[in-house]
Structure formats: C-alpha cells, structure tokens
Amino acid sequence: MESFDLIVIGSGPAGEKGAAQAAYFGKRVALIECRAELGGAGINTGTVPSKTLRESALYFSGLRQRGLYGIDYSLREGLTVAGFMHRKDAVVSAERAKIAANLTAHKIDLIPGAAQFEDAHTVNAIGQHGAVRTLRGEVILIATGSKPHRPPEIPFDDKFIFDSDSILAMERIPKSMVVVGGGVIGCEYASIFTAMGVTVSLVDGRDRLLPFLDAEISEQLRERLASLGLKFFFQERPKLTERTATGIRMTFASGKIVEAETALFAAGRRGAVEGLALENAWRCVTPSAFPTSSVSLRSFPWESTRFPKFLP
Numbered sequence: 001m002e003s004f005d006l007i008v009i010g011s012g013p014a015g016e017k018g019a020a021q022a023a024y025f026g027k028r029v030a031l032i033e034c035r036a037e038l039g040g041a042g043i044n045t046g047t048v049p050s051k052t053l054r055e056s057a058l059y060f061s062g063l064r065q066r067g068l069y070g071i072d073y074s075l076r077e078g079l080t081v082a083g084f085m086h087r088k089d090a091v092v093s094a095e096r097a098k099i100a101a102n103l104t105a106h107k108i109d110l111i112p113g114a115a116q117f118e119d120a121h122t123v124n125a126i127g128q129h130g131a132v133r134t135l136r137g138e139v140i141l142i143a144t145g146s147k148p149h150r151p152p153e154i155p156f157d158d159k160f161i162f163d164s165d166s167i168l169a170m171e172r173i174p175k176s177m178v179v180v181g182g183g184v185i186g187c188e189y190a191s192i193f194t195a196m197g198v199t200v201s202l203v204d205g206r207d208r209l210l211p212f213l214d215a216e217i218s219e220q221l222r223e224r225l226a227s228l229g230l231k232f233f234f235q236e237r238p239k240l241t242e243r244t245a246t247g248i249r250m251t252f253a254s255g256k257i258v259e260a261e262t263a264l265f266a267a268g269r270r271g272a273v274e275g276l277a278l279e280n281a282w283r284c285v286t287p288s289a290f291p292t293s294s295v296s297l298r299s300f301p302w303e304s305t306r307f308p309k310f311l312p
C-alpha cells in the first residue's frame with residue numbers, strides 16, 4: 001500500500017491548489033480524480049466556460065458596439081454551436097494543460113479513479129475497469145465540489161431540458177429558452193443567451209435577482225437585462241414541465257404557462273459526495289497503523305510553516 005502525507009480527492013481549483021501547496025512545502029501528495037479531464041467545474045463546466053461563452057456572446061452579437069453606435073446589430077449569420085463553443089473549447093483545453101503541468105511540476109502523483117473511503121486514513125481509487133489502488137494518507141482533503149441539482153420531477157433529457165453542465169453540449173442555438181433560477185448561474189446564462197438573440201424568460205420564486213446583492217444594484221441589473229429583451233417571472237415556481245412537439249411547456253404554481261424551445265434549470269447545486277463512502281471516513285485507525293507520524297490532523301504543520309513569496 002502506498003503512503004502519502006496528503007491525499008487530495010478532486011482536481012478542481014480547491015484540489016489543485018491544496019495539492020500544489022502541500023507539495024510545495026515538501027509533502028508527498030497524491031491527487032485522485034474520477035473524470036478524464038482535470039479542472040473540475042471550475043475549468044470544465046463552471047467558471048471558465050461560462051465566462052468564455054459570455055465573451056463569445058458579446059463578440060458574435062455585437063452587443064458592445066450597439067451601446068457605442070446605437071446600431072441594431074444582429075447575431076452573426078449562420079452561427080453554429082460549434083462556432084459559438086470554439087473559443088470556450090480552446091480556453092478549457094489550455095487551462096486543463098496548465099493544471100497537468102502544475103501537478104507534474106510539484107511531483108504530485110495523479111491517480112485516475114473514483115475515491116472511496118475505507119477508513120479515516122485509507123482511500124481506494126477505483127479505476128474505469130474496476131481496478132482498485134489503495135492509498136494511505138495522514139491527511140485527506142475532500143475537494144469533490146458540487147453538481148447541478150436535478151429535481152426528480154423535471155424530465156431532463158439534455159436536448160430540450162438542460163442543467164448548467166449539459167447546456168454546454170447543446171446541439172444548436174435555440175430560438176427561445178426558459179431559465180429557472182435567478183441566482184448567479186441562471187442570470188449568467190440568461191444574459192448570455194439574451195445577448196445571442198434568444199428569447200429568454202427567467203423564472204424565480206423570489207421577488208428579485210441575486211438577493212444577496214444590494215437591492216438597488218439588483219434592480220439596475222434587472223432593468224438592464226429587461227432592456228435587452230429578457231422577460232422576468234418573479235415569485236413563480238415551475239409546477240409542471242412537459243415536452244411538446246416543438247419544445248417545452250412550463251406551468252407555474254400560479255397557473256401561468258410559458259412555452260419555449262428549451263429550458264435550463266439552474267436552481268441550485270449539491271455536494272458531490274455520492275460514492276465516497278463518507279461513513280467510513282469516521283472509522284478510526286490506530287496511530288501505530290501510521291509508521292511516519294500520529295494520526296492527528298494538527299500534526300500537519302500548516303500554521304508553523306512560513307509562507308514563501310510566491311505560492312503555487
């Protein structure tokens with residue numbers, strides 16, 4: 001069995017930085033990742049793709065020039081999803097390569113597989129074909145991130161009814177869309193698709209966008225988005241979402257009905273902990289099972305280490 005000072009589960013921003021920092025301080029580190037691609041939601045389905053798509057939407061729609069010259073720009077003729085996604089794919093690939101280089105530079109053992117706890121200090125990395133690699137770690141960092149919440153009553157098919165992961169694999173740019181959720185992800189995609197000329201309706205059970213913002217800022221944002229054509233349905237909740245011959249029909253709890261070609265559900269995320277067997281993480285091992293040091297988390301000298309000028 002291989003032993004490490006630190007085992008990191010997940011290669012998203014948290015896992016990558018945690019692993020690199022510990023390795024920088026001379027710790028022996030293994031990083032387990034269950035997906036073929038490094039970078040987690042940060043690089044593959046969240047921050048980086050959505051910010052790059054925002055830039056692509058501004059570019060293809062000429063939205064910035066509209067403001068400058070008052071010209072009614074329309075979406076570039078014949079734009080395909082492949083064209084729209086091209087820049088995003090290039091940026092995501094470059095970022096994945098940077099993470100791989102960072103792990104290599106810090107001599108971190110990258111172990112493909114789904115992590116599963118056996119006890120508080122033992123983790124199995126289960127590979128694609130069921131091959132198991134057992135690792136022991138003094139400290140284990142769970143950095144498995146989150147996934148879009150998919151309520152069971154919503155008939156997700158990832159062709160007409162998407163979540164914020166599957167929207168990145170859509171096959172064509174729709175004419176209309178209902179976005180459920182007025183949080184950061186819902187607002188972000190609603191504004192991207194509105195800029196692309198898609199007729200977007202945004203539904204939220206609350207009475208304003210991004211409620212954690214100052215009310216005036218939230219209202220300014222709503223006004224700006226409304227001026228671009230985004231329609232809002234506040235204090236409404238989808239009760240029934242159905243497929244129709246041309247797209248989807250959503251019936252709200254109030255009885256109102258909205259039809260569109262597609263729907264995007266961006267109404268929350270949940271921790272990605274399935275399969276980790278977290279219940280086993282409480283199973284203690286005796287200190288003697290650890291030849292190198294005690295099993296206390298405090299034994300990892302985070303506080304006592306002087307920070308260098310440049311962090312990894």
Ligand SMILES: Cc1cc2nc3c(=O)[nH]c(=O)nc-3n(C[C@H](O)[C@H](O)[C@H](O)COP(=O)(O)OP(=O)(O)OC[C@H]3O[C@@H](n4cnc5c(N)ncnc54)[C@H](O)[C@@H]3O)c2cc1C
Nearest residue numbers: 010012013014033034040041042046047114115144145146
């Ligand atoms: C659309 C969208 C836009 C966003 N925009 C922003 C933004 O502008 N700014 C911002 O700061 N944040 C943004 N976020 C949030 C940001 O992406 C997350 O906060 C960040 O990715 C969390 O990083 P993480 O490392 O904790 O987890 P993740 O990035 O989710 O990485 C978790 C990793 O763990 C792996 N994993 C999971 N389970 C296991 C297992 N059992 N075994 C092995 N590996 C496993 C996963 O495959 C994944 O690679 C956005 C998110 C979304 C969805």
